[in-house]
Amino acid sequence: MxxxxxxxxxxxxxxxxxxxxxxxxxxxxxxxxxxxPIMYWFPAHLLQDQEPLLRCVDTAPRKPLEDNSTPGQKAPRNCLMKLLCNWKSCSPVTKCILVYFLTYWLLGLILHCNFLPWT
Known part of the structure; x- marks a missing residue:
């Protein structure tokens, strides 16, 4: 049977x-x-080579922020936020890299929270 x-x-x-x-x-x-780490080094290498916003480096030494700093003093900006805020002036390579990683992050967040397979 x-x-x-x-x-x-x-x-x-x-x-x-x-x-x-x-x-x-x-x-x-x-x-x-x-x-x-090569998966992350390659996009970082492309960003360093292709993106003019990341090439300009401050020549003045940075002073670390302390707890007793003035209330209006801002912390150094994040490079990712700098690129996102200046989206229109970014190179096409930078836009592709940012879209890939942000989409991967957002899809992972949505699918993982709904117990769907995502890595």
Missing amino acids: ELLDPSQKEVLRFAVSCRVLTLGLQVLTRFLGSST
């Missing part, structure tokens, strides 16, 4: 293969993302 008819076997085979593929991709991207 057969427990499953042929259509149920196909559905089960398809579900198992999809799960194995999803699991393999998640583990692979986690390993690559956590153990391979």
Whole structure:
């Protein structure tokens, strides 16, 4: 006596293969993302070479902010915020890199909170 008819076997085979593929991709991207800094060095290298906003470096030495600093004194700005605030003047390479990483971050945030597979 057969427990499953042929259509149920196909559905089960398809579900198992999809799960194995999803699991393999998640583990692979986690390993690559956590153990391979080259994935982050390459976009950083492109940004340093292609983006004029990141090339200008202050020649004056920076003074670290202390707890007793004046209330109106601002902390040094983040490079990412500098690029996002000057979006229109960014190079196309910079825009592509920013869109990729921001989209990856936003999709990961939305999908992970909804218990969907995302790495």
